[in-house]
Amino acid sequence: MTEKTQAEALADAGGGRRSERSRAAILAAARERFAADGYERATIRAIAADAAIDPAMVMRYFGNKEKLFAAAAEFDLRLPDLSALPPDEAGAALINHFLNRWEDDESLKALLRASVTNPVAADRMRELFAGQLGPMIARLTDPADAGTIATRAGLVATQALGFALCRYVLELEPIAALTRTEAVAWLSPTITRYLTGTP
Amino acid sequence: MTEKTQAEALADAGGGRRSERSRAAILAAARERFAADGYERATIRAIAADAAIDPAMVMRYFGNKEKLFAAAAEFDLRLPDLSALPPDEAGAALINHFLNRWEDDESLKALLRASVTNPVAADRMRELFAGQLGPMIARLTDPADAGTIATRAGLVATQALGFALCRYVLELEPIAALTRTEAVAWLSPTITRYLTGTP
DNA sequence: TTCCCAAGTCAACACTTGTTGACCTACGGT
DNA sequence: ACCGTAGGTCAACAAGTGTTGACTTGGGAA
Numbered sequence: 168m169t170e171k172t173q174a175e176a177l178a179d180a181g182g183g184r185r186s187e188r189s190r191a192a193i194l195a196a197a198r199e200r201f202a203a204d205g206y207e208r209a210t211i212r213a214i215a216a217d218a219a220i221d222p223a224m225v226m227r228y229f230g231n232k233e234k235l236f237a238a239a240a241e242f243d244l245r246l247p248d249l250s251a252l253p254p255d256e257a258g259a260a261l262i263n264h265f266l267n268r269w270e271d272d273e274s275l276k277a278l279l280r281a282s283v284t285n286p287v288a289a290d291r292m293r294e295l296f297a298g299q300l301g302p303m304i305a306r307l308t309d310p311a312d313a314g315t316i317a318t319r320a321g322l323v324a325t326q327a328l329g330f331a332l333c334r335y336v337l338e339l340e341p342i343a344a345l346t347r348t349e350a351v352a353w354l355s356p357t358i359t360r361y362l363t364g365t366p
Numbered sequence: 367m368t369e370k371t372q373a374e375a376l377a378d379a380g381g382g383r384r385s386e387r388s389r390a391a392i393l394a395a396a397r398e399r400f401a402a403d404g405y406e407r408a409t410i411r412a413i414a415a416d417a418a419i420d421p422a423m424v425m426r427y428f429g430n431k432e433k434l435f436a437a438a439a440e441f442d443l444r445l446p447d448l449s450a451l452p453p454d455e456a457g458a459a460l461i462n463h464f465l466n467r468w469e470d471d472e473s474l475k476a477l478l479r480a481s482v483t484n485p486v487a488a489d490r491m492r493e494l495f496a497g498q499l500g501p502m503i504a505r506l507t508d509p510a511d512a513g514t515i516a517t518r519a520g521l522v523a524t525q526a527l528g529f530a531l532c533r534y535v536l537e538l539e540p541i542a543a544l545t546r547t548e549a550v551a552w553l554s555p556t557i558t559r560y561l562t563g564t565p
Numbered sequence: 566t567t568c569c570c571a572a573g574t575c576a577a578c579a580c581t582t583g584t585t586g587a588c589c590t591a592c593g594g595t
Numbered sequence: 596a597c598c599g600t601a602g603g604t605c606a607a608c609a610a611g612t613g614t615t616g617a618c619t620t621g622g623g624a625a
Binding site for chain 1: 403404406407411455478479481482483488493494495496516517520521523525526527528529531533534535536537538539540541544548551552554555556559565
């Protein structure tokens with residue numbers, strides 16, 4: 168009864184496969200495991216167990232572990248357009264958005280944990296900052312300084328990733344205990360200078 | 367007991383006992399592999415092969431993989447005393463020292479790569495910044511602001527580790543291509559503010 | 566009803582890992 | 596000379612990995 172409705176809805180949703188629910192369960196479990204354990208310690212068997220699904224199904228749906236990771240670590244920074252803001256508020260807005268994004272999607276944690284040992288993940292990380300942050304910064308930057316855009320994006324990446332590494336992965340105190348307000352207060356000037364300042 | 371005395375005596379003897387050479391070779395290979403591959407991808411067999419030594423010898427000398435890592439990732443930041451410098455030069459000096467330290471000892475890279483998935487490594491990383499950077503900052507800080515020392519150390523860690531992550535591990539361009547001078551110029555104001563400034 | 570086929574299960578594969586214990590071997594003290 | 600032992604070799608172990616292929620099941624179409 169209920170199942171029929173689900174099946175129909177699911178059939179509509181995807182390209183025709185009826186097992187979207189299993190696929191979604193695997194993906195959710197994979198995100199969790201990759202985020203918690205990193206690429207090599209997260210095993211297909213553990214992911215399958217979390218999703219209450221046979222390990223063979225994981226292979227059926229995603230081909231192999233690397234493709235599963237690629238699907239689980241798909242991520243978009245969803246950067247807002249900050250060009251409307253006064254320059255001295257852009258830094259605070261950006262770091263705030265970044266922390267939000269970090270906290271409500273485990274994919275970023277999975278990506279960071281994996282990117283340290285997995286080339287594919289590292290590539291995606293690079294593309295995230297070069298391909299998404301760069302263009303956003305371009306809209307804030309005086310065309311005369313266009314040559315500095317990539318550097319600015321990179322510098323923002325160093326501070327943003329470093330903070331996330333210490334706060335969410337290493338759980339280094341007292342960084343992990345900082346309130347959101349404190350964190351933003353300390354980081355904003357740094358980000359702002361990287362966005363629009365000079366060395 | 368007896369073994370150590372003998373080993374030392376033999377090492378002192380002049381010829382260089384093979385066991386000490388083996389031990390050193392294993393450690394060097396381990397540092398290299400852990401730095402390049404991270405904890406789980408660096409295998410005892412690969413390390414032994416690099417050192418041209420039987421895998422069983424690695425176990426004989428270091429007990430198990432975790433202890434080998436602990437020995438290979440022993441590290442000291444060797445922080446200089448910056449309290450003699452004018453406050454606005456301390457940031458530049460510190461980041462310069464940090465980059466030097468990073469570049470001439472692979473242990474830090476090994477530690478960072480491993481600390482993302484290995485609890486022991488993460489612990490050592492935390493202790494590095496809390497136990498070594500903290501005390502150094504204390505000497506720069508007005509006793510009235512003693513309560514901010516740990517936070518300052520943590521913030522410096524976020525920027526320093528984030529930069530190292532992007533430059534040496536992720537090899538994110540254009541951060542990896544920055545000259546030392548450029549890097550120091552961009553980071554110094556950030557570090558200086560974390561050391562002595564306010565949000 | 567019968568039949569088909571995708572979804573799901575099971576057991577095994579080939580391989581790699583850390584780790585162990587039995588076995589050599591060369592050399593310094595006696 | 597001998598012999599004990601530290602240093603080194605070899606092969607195997609048990610556990611765990613990603614991955615595969617043959618089998619079973621259930622629900623919708625005929």
